[in-house]
Amino acid sequence: MNAPTSRYLACVLAAAALVMLPGKAAAVLDINDRGPLLDPGGYRMRITNAGILGNAFYNVGLSNDPSFEFPAHSGHECLNHAELWVGATDDLGHARVSGGPALEWRPTLDPEDRVRIARVGQLGVQRFIDDDGDGKIDEEILNGKDDDGDGEVDEDLGIIGQTVAAADYVDDRPEAVNYGYSTGETHQPWGLTVHQEAYGWATPGFDGVAGVRFVIANHSREILHGLEVGVLADLDSRALTDRGGHLNDRIVEQTWSQAISDGGSSTRYYGYPFGKSCVKTLSETVPVLTDGVENSGLPVVALMGLGHTTDGLALLANGSPYARAPGSVAFRYTLYSNSRPPGNGGVPTLDQGRYDAMAGLDPGTISDTRDDYQVLLSCGPFNFLRPGQSITLDIALMAAEGLDSLKVEAQNALYLYHGYRLDLLPDSTGTNARNWDVGRSGLNGHEACLEPPPGVSFLDDPDCNAKFDTLELNLPPRLQLYSSGHCVWTDADCDLCTGFGGKETIEPWLDPGTLPAPPNFRVTPGDHRVTIEWDNLPEIEIQAGLEGTPRSKFVGYRLYRLGDWRSRESLLPPLQNWALVHAYGFDQLNSEKLLSSITDTTIDYERILYERKHYPVGRYRDVDSTALNGFDYLYVVSTVMDFSYISRTGLPQLRRIESPIVAAFDQRVVPHRSALSTGNGVWVVPNPFRAHAGWDRPVVPGDPLTRHIDFMGLPRAQATIRIYTVAGDLVAQLQHDGSRGDGEASWDLISRNGQETESGIYLFTVESNLGREIGHFVVIR
Numbered sequence: 001m002n003a004p005t006s007r008y009l010a011c012v013l014a015a016a017a018l019v020m021l022p023g024k025a026a027a028v029l030d031i032n033d034r035g036p037l038l039d040p041g042g043y044r045m046r047i048t049n050a051g052i053l054g055n056a057f058y059n060v061g062l063s064n065d066p067s068f069e070f071p072a073h074s075g076h077e078c079l080n081h082a083e084l085w086v087g088a089t090d091d092l093g094h095a096r097v098s099g100g101p102a103l104e105w106r107p108t109l110d111p112e113d114r115v116r117i118a119r120v121g122q123l124g125v126q127r128f129i130d131d132d133g134d135g136k137i138d139e140e141i142l143n144g145k146d147d148d149g150d151g152e153v154d155e156d157l158g159i160i161g162q163t164v165a166a167a168d169y170v171d172d173r174p175e176a177v178n179y180g181y182s183t184g185e186t187h188q189p190w191g192l193t194v195h196q197e198a199y200g201w202a203t204p205g206f207d208g209v210a211g212v213r214f215v216i217a218n219h220s221r222e223i224l225h226g227l228e229v230g231v232l233a234d235l236d237s238r239a240l241t242d243r244g245g246h247l248n249d250r251i252v253e254q255t256w257s258q259a260i261s262d263g264g265s266s267t268r269y270y271g272y273p274f275g276k277s278c279v280k281t282l283s284e285t286v287p288v289l290t291d292g293v294e295n296s297g298l299p300v301v302a303l304m305g306l307g308h309t310t311d312g313l314a315l316l317a318n319g320s321p322y323a324r325a326p327g328s329v330a331f332r333y334t335l336y337s338n339s340r341p342p343g344n345g346g347v348p349t350l351d352q353g354r355y356d357a358m359a360g361l362d363p364g365t366i367s368d369t370r371d372d373y374q375v376l377l378s379c380g381p382f383n384f385l386r387p388g389q390s391i392t393l394d395i396a397l398m399a400a401e402g403l404d405s406l407k408v409e410a411q412n413a414l415y416l417y418h419g420y421r422l423d424l425l426p427d428s429t430g431t432n433a434r435n436w437d438v439g440r441s442g443l444n445g446h447e448a449c450l451e452p453p454p455g456v457s458f459l460d461d462p463d464c465n466a467k468f469d470t471l472e473l474n475l476p477p478r479l480q481l482y483s484s485g486h487c488v489w490t491d492a493d494c495d496l497c498t499g500f501g502g503k504e505t506i507e508p509w510l511d512p513g514t515l516p517a518p519p520n521f522r523v524t525p526g527d528h529r530v531t532i533e534w535d536n537l538p539e540i541e542i543q544a545g546l547e548g549t550p551r552s553k554f555v556g557y558r559l560y561r562l563g564d565w566r567s568r569e570s571l572l573p574p575l576q577n578w579a580l581v582h583a584y585g586f587d588q589l590n591s592e593k594l595l596s597s598i599t600d601t602t603i604d605y606e607r608i609l610y611e612r613k614h615y616p617v618g619r620y621r622d623v624d625s626t627a628l629n630g631f632d633y634l635y636v637v638s639t640v641m642d643f644s645y646i647s648r649t650g651l652p653q654l655r656r657i658e659s660p661i662v663a664a665f666d667q668r669v670v671p672h673r674s675a676l677s678t679g680n681g682v683w684v685v686p687n688p689f690r691a692h693a694g695w696d697r698p699v700v701p702g703d704p705l706t707r708h709i710d711f712m713g714l715p716r717a718q719a720t721i722r723i724y725t726v727a728g729d730l731v732a733q734l735q736h737d738g739s740r741g742d743g744e745a746s747w748d749l750i751s752r753n754g755q756e757t758e759s760g761i762y763l764f765t766v767e768s769n770l771g772r773e774i775g776h777f778v779v780i781r
Helices: 006-018 351-358 403-418 465-471 537-543
Strands: 044-046 076-089 095-098 116-119 163-170 192-200 209-218 224-239 249-269 272-291 300-308 332-337 373-385 390-400 420-422 448-450 457-460 480-483 488-490 505-507 521-525 530-534 553-562 578-585 607-609 612-614 620-624 634-646 652-658 683-685 709-712 718-725 730-737 744-747 760-768 771-780
Touching: 076 192, 076 300, 076 351, 076 390, 095 351, 209 224, 209 403, 224 249, 224 272, 224 300, 224 351, 224 390, 249 403, 249 465, 272 332, 272 373, 272 403, 272 465, 300 373, 300 403, 351 373, 373 390, 390 403, 521 634, 530 634, 537 553, 537 612, 537 634, 553 620, 578 620, 578 634, 683 771, 718 744, 730 744
Parallel strands: none
Antiparallel strands: 076 095, 076 224, 116 163, 163 192, 192 209, 209 390, 224 373, 249 272, 272 300, 300 390, 332 373, 420 505, 448 488, 457 480, 521 530, 530 620, 553 578, 553 634, 607 612, 634 652, 683 709, 709 744, 718 730, 718 760, 760 771
16 A cells, blocks of 8 residues: 555554564564665665665664665665555456555565675676586576575576665565555455566766666466556655655656667568668656755656566557567656645555556646655556566666766666677578578567467468568568467567567676675774785686676775764765775885785685685785774775776777775774773773763764763673762663673663763772772763
């Protein structure tokens, strides 16, 4: 179910997220705080396994994660959430829709049905490569399962982009069916399974694009009819801390076009040569959401359709009644206002209304005022979906600093999605292979092998000789029998450019040149020091030609540190707050630190990869001795590569590129004072505490209590710290394990009763088997 207001949505989400059936195990919903993110570098988008993109649970206190934050760590939100809708009609013509904020999509009880993340640089993710050496290419999908039955999981994926986040969910979980919806309507599932993948790129010009693919399969025993598929996106342009910033947005309609050349195609028609230059213009007109305040500095955002399942039968004169999908790609965009009721410009809440909206029968609202808008992207109808069949929907969510930048990103997304043309099936050969009536496989304009449903047969023209009308031969078409049981290679779209060169298979999403992957690394805090260690996997993959081009060259590594938490609007401050600690290379031409100086030669290699030795984390080790005890730090090791390529003018080019800075708040480390071998010598920092300390982080949603004082010089033992008022009242008690050398413990100045401590003098005791220490400190509010 959907709803017209954020307040209603918050209530529905809170209740639906918590519902469990008595005595029944529940699926694991990836909707809680600090959950999985698509974070390729330029933005951060929350991914769930419940048919929802973004963080729909912020307003109910369930999660403080970003929804679609652009730029990353800016605190600028571009999305409340987006949700997948799939509707169909029953035998009586009544519509039912699955999807919406009340969690009608849910994962199964399989513990592997969680959001899974894969990144460039991991083993087993190379696209168009047989990673596991079994003679098959990219036969696994990212789902935590052994798809090819070889005893390994997700070992030959072929991921798209810099980072991929995948999830699986269904519409017929009992928790969704038995939930009491506030509209009074019950959820009646269709028996659908969805595999969802979200792709992100770090390459400039592509780093604001999130591509999303939904593969919707019918796992029921019934044939579904009249399917409509849509994505409803509650787009925003606001600062995270501005609770009302989404109420004054504007809609600007934009048309984006991208010309793409596939070369040329030629054939022979009754001995006459016939050719065509294959330049295709991809175009889409979409509503773009911008902030209603001029020059606010907030981003612009759009939802754009890219592709969906098509069926060439729909383009044949006698085959169209039997097509299961539209013959060509087309999308509808409908605007809705969260300030209006359903039926009067607001989002429909009942299934029939949602189905009609996807079918284009609801005009929605107009965009003549500043408002809180939602955009519904929809496609269909898909005439039927048999058990075991699936349909695919591909979309892009895009954010940029302005309309001009968004145009570039949209054009790049259209270009990327155009994809690869591959020759994977055997082709007709011989002297007649270039004749107009030879189609196997992907020859002479024949782009698809079409087969009607069981029990259906008809005559039609598989070659579309109408495309040769300019030759003025006026010859009749060659009719052929189409029947179930075998397919006929067909030029259904009457275009010589959509099936030529034997390249019958289209793989969407080109590779724009992903940035190199960072090494695997670990960070270990100590006393006034932090040790950073990493492996040599990026060197191996670059030298093996698995990253960049075969002519690309590994240059070195760079170590970055985040210690400046000022200007923080989200959990992490902006990227400009990161500081370069050291650069490492094989020479010192650019003031790099020699790799040999930080190489631990005592560590042996752990395996041979691509005929090279792979050393584990610890091969390289450096120490940041400028770190201060009690302060929060984050570290990232990046890979630097010289990317060699041939320009459009045919000249060799060299560009130095680097893996993006990607980090998570939970990865921060805090150097601590070493523990003492005695029970004496404990002190408090800062003392006095004057409302704040130098290590306090600015307060943001998800991290509201950042201040603390620290007890330092604690004993190397299990210890109990008790804090008292001067009158002897116990304020708080802390347990600390110093047995492994940690001699520092933090206290957030909250009493054991959950109250803020007041100004005054406080006493403390530290008791362990090494002795007892007594001291005092002062708090000044």
